[in-house]
Amino acid sequence: MPSLELLNSTQMARFVARGFLRFDAVVPDALNQKFLADIGSLYGAEDHEAVHDIRQHHQAIMRSSAIPVVNAGTPLAEAYPPDSALSELVNLPLVQGVLQSLLGENPTFDHHFLHVTFPPACYEAIGKRSTSQPTHQDSTIDPRRAFDVQIMYFPHEVTSAMGGTRFLPGSHLRIVSEASIGRYQNLCGQEHVVCPAGTVFFLHHGIWHGGGHNTSDEVRYMFKIRLCPTVRQSRKWDLSDLPNDHFEQRPIFWTEGEPDENHLHSILTSGEPWYEYDTGRLEYLNRIRLWRYLLGDESFDADYWLTRIENEH
């Protein structure tokens, strides 16, 4: 087996800060085509007359496709039949390396789902209006520091009109209750997935997201897999680039020039356009605490955010 492509420390810090990592066109096209054929994809079809009822169409895909039914708690290594497209996907060196870095050894399968976003014509045919999916956080209230990882696999090109998944960078450490955030229609800094075929996202389970509005004439597919750790997620990435001065504090405010944006402390303390002035600072605390968890070292701090409030004698 090829060696794992582990994440480096900068990538890990960016995941901690923003809640996702994106890898464009990393799945070979032959594998994308194999997956699309396995699910009986309508992507690229001249018309979608076969779609008379969206729910029935989805159930038909479930019955006839090569996507297996897998029990929650199954080791990922046993979830997919050998030589299947999904087995090849999760065994790509990059996918294995990212999962090893974020989750550690032997992650378990939680669930998977094929998200299908139909074009407006399919809704008009049944007298409904197509719309986007409201913003939500998956599962339920989840206050853990440990985290699950969700893979989003985009097997074909996603254009802007196709309504790729919308997500909010930096939202993953907010503790909310699933669909309760549906009122938040738009947030400054929200991103929409527009990507080439074979793009894979790895997301913290808490990231706020929703399916986009497909205004194209194509059916859009995205396959999601949720995976859980079975070990403490500590120091599982490629640590060789972790700087020696990583624990040293920097001067605050009264400094010359702009700080190095690639410094790990800068990554952990860079805000998002939607952050409120005060709670944006609390997000820095959340990130520093998560970085401590991943380091397995409670003495780490960036720009004194935690040291200041832990200074009791």
Add this chain to the structure above:
Amino acid sequence: MAQKQQVLVLYLKSSALDSEVAGWAVYDGTGKTHHMAGEAEQPPYKSGVSALRDGWRLIQASPLVPEAPGNEFRTGYLKYEFFFEKLFDA
């Protein structure tokens, strides 16, 4: 005469009504427009005061509530939510 309501929800960056917009939502009781998640990248106003100047009436603002002991550093829902309305004759 019966009236119909348009509702604008602005999420600001602080409790100050003249602070910047971080997020927004629109619901149109007149049925003339339909709004959905992810439909726009730029907020309709720069601040709450900008909305007031355009004729939106403020009808509700988030209160400032002390953080509960033990939850001082927990982040969750957006804190500074302001509801505005415009009324139209039906």
